[in-house]
Amino acid sequence: MLRAALRNLFAHKLRLGLTALSIVLAVAFVAGTYIFTDSLRASLDTLIQQNQPDVTVQPTAADFTSDFQGGGQTPTVPTDLGDQIRQLPGVTSVIPQIQVTNVVVLDGQGKPLGAEAGGFGSGTVIGQTWTPPEVNPSEIIDGRAPSAADEIALDTGTVDQLEVVVGDAVTILLPSGDRQEFALTGTTRLRGSGFGVGFATWDFDTAQELFLKPGQATSLAVLAQPSVSQGAVRDEIVPLLPPGAQAITGDEQASQVSEQLDSGLGFLNTFLLVFAIVSVFVAAFLIYNTFSMLVAQRTRELALLRAIGASRSQVLRSILAEAAAVAVLASLIGIGVGAGIARGLQALFQAAGAPFPSGQLVFEPRTIVVALVVGLFITLVSALMPARRASVIPPVAAMRDETPASRALGRRTMVGGFLFGAGLGLAVMSPRLAESDTMQGALMAGVAAGAVLIGVLALAPELARPATAVIGTLFRGISGRLARGNTRRNPRRTAATAGALTIGVCLMSVISVLAASTQKSVAGIVDDVIGADFVVTGYGFQPFPGKVGEAIRDTAGVAEVAVVRQAPMRAPGTGDTLVTGVDPVAIQRALSLTVTAGSLDDLADGDTALDSDTAAQIGAGVGTTVQVLSLAGPVDLAVVALYEPAGGLTGYITDLPTAQRLGTSDEDSVVYVVKDPAVPADVVEAAIATAVEPFPNVQVLDQSAFKSSISDQIGQLLNFLFALLVLAVLIALLGIVNTLALSVFERTREIGLLRAVGMWRGGIRRTIVIEAFIIAVFGAVLGMVVGVAFGALLQRILASQGIEEFAVNVPQLALFLVLAAVGGVVAALWPAWRGSRLRILTAIATE
């Protein structure tokens, strides 16, 4: 009897343990998200707050260039302005600074550092000047600061990756396309953060010679006497400023950056929380299932409590109190595990190429409160229904032997059917709404998908019987028959277990379908729009030297070279955007653009072609004049043509001279090459490859390679999203472990009987594993059907945004199914082992 009691306790611990684990994982994701963004925030804050100059003088254009890395001229301020400022009372020093993007560090083979590994923007670092410690966010870790024209310092991360030491020579590819060798004098690091951005540092004169013209700096850092306020210094400086320059106090700058961070990190936080909430939702299924089984198993115990005088609310409270205790404990553990999740997110983002710091983790009190609230809320809500069911157990149930049969599913089925139908209705309507407003349409489709998914989950018990019968036919023999029977015994439980997996697989399928459709659509656009034979791009789509285009132009077998140059600007209808400079004749040979009004041939100095969407938005047409804010200040442009956006061309297009006035530099974003039809493609490709050899930061792609390079990028994004869904799927698989372990416990006598009449341990294991397989495949197929359908719907809605074709990545979906099935089988191993180890006699003798 004692043994039975101990066994009971163990099983009790087990089921609570598994429930707790699912709460832990869900809470950990939520907590981890907050810890991650808080830590990021803290790292960036230390960076912003320390070593701020009192006032910074910088070009006004810096306001709208910050969103765009590289491309366009570098806005500057004159250094002699610094001399004037230095004369002002209260100013102690003025430090001219230079900071440029698009400096490429080359490895020993002369390739961009990390290009082999396919890193995003491989080898690209920020070029900067070494400044006094008062205004320098970096510190020297090893060696000394560079002080001569052939000297350089690099950040520790880049140095480690290069595998060089102080004193070695390093080769830098400059924006001009020239390579230059420098002696490494020291290594640098941003103070108090592991921020993953690379820096190449020179002394001021060297940097000015490399990147700017004499008399130019990208900003001036002004330090004042402590007795003078920042505002007072700024007010003194303002009258001295030439047009295109502005003075900002350190506090203003800090709060500006802080605001940008708030919105950026807020978005990141929300984005991650969406995935965390999916995990929480999945965990709710597990919790619900566990408490349902717990109540079912304790029917007699609870009925006995009622028989000896416990009230309904006492029973209800006892179950909920148990749930709350588990929730609090699990949530606290979840916060700890959240730290691990935060580290995982850091690694994930770094792997995806985002230079996020891996500094100290920050636990805000808010994180702990949110984690506890989420853990408690989700557990209590999930346990409420089972607890209510427990409270209505009549005292007489204590005398009955059998656990109550599964109740009719009537009301649940009705609600499920209603949601399913309503969702379908919305889904059918949403594409029409999307025609007038894509966002609204997508929102409606999202609501529709949510309703359909919840509807399907509610209907799942009804679907479970036929579905498991079909899947079960895969297995002949008695184990298969028994497993099938077991999955159908309690459809509610099977459905809830499978449903957890359904959610994860559904989301993965949606993402998969959207990605496949995007890839196919992009390939279609490349086919339709790009008439060029080759596309030349920089690694990570960084701009590259104009010399590349020139070198290709001189190559034999090349008929036409169309360069695309871009610079940041602020314009009506598009906000902060890029102006695109092209040669009107060349670009029309390289791309098949659909011109809806006017003609691109008319594109002359001071003119612009505008995409039809933007034109409609600002009410412009051929003949309209639009004022834009360029790096060089406000400029009027006359609209001479309207075109359909295609092949990455959108917004304002000008000819090359106009673009240069608007701020483009000698760097190209893309170069399209049309070959002489008489020369074979491989001959031309080889010739171009030779021509661009001096420029290791560009790649020459033919059409199919260009398509697959875009596909690869989408694929990377896809993997990133899948990684965020892994936890939800993991919790779902945990649910299978849980359900089966408890089922094994419930079926102790049955297993004993099977063993007695001659079933081997292997047979018992096989039965349990097949049961898990059926549940997992049922859940996955259900999710996949809903997911693919919703993916198709989204594709239709987003057709106007360029995802014009529908595609399904069948091998990928098949892989999901296989992984779900394998996951289910793995989840069953432990319960199966336990089931097979049951001692026959104890099993038979169990009450």
Added chain:
Amino acid sequence: MTTTATTAASARGLTKVYGEGEARVVALNDVDIDIEQGHFTAIMGPSGSGKSTLMHCLAGLDSVTEGTVTVGDVDLTTLKDKELTALRRDQIGFVFQSFNLIPTLNAEENITLPLDIAGTKPDKQWLDTVIDTVGLRSRLDHKPSELSGGQQQRVACARAMASRPAIIFADEPTGNLDSRSGAEVLGFLRRSVDDYGQTIVMVTHDPNAASYAQRVVFLADGRIVDEMRDPTAERVLDRMKRFDIEGKPVADPEA
């Protein structure tokens, strides 16, 4: 009634000890027994006498501490779990007091369960005979929950017979049944002995049930204390009463 006295199963010096030290309980103490082939043997005894343990040991459900157990000409104590399982499946049939059937399988599937586990085709003719004997023809596609207690036990009996085992072990097969259903089940067991030469060992504490057997073995304190041929309910009851009179440590009536 058969008169052959070939042995279907036997035990020599069978001792079964549970626990150690203070908690040490000797459930069976040096038991010698022969189960005659084609006979209906009942094992009786008060609660805690070791009758269920004896059955479990004879049937290969439990390991023995000392001695040997033979079924046919196989010594069970030398078998590994897998061989023992196969022996139970092929040579032995079981009828338990309750929870005899797999709830997800219908009556017919439950009857053929050991055959299905073994992966052998049932002998159709024999199966029909068995099903008709227990009178379940019309209930074959019913789930256990749709059958009465008596019907469930008849399904269990049919299952035990379906694979033509060397021995059927029945553990209180009528313990949960009303007297009419119990009589039906016992009648069926007896008929299978008389008509088909089936060997049956039944553990019971019910003198009326024991009267269906041809031989009753009485157990007390883990030893065989008496034996009775061609019992009647009255004689068995009388014999049982003497356990109390002799002051044997009898536990409260079995639950």
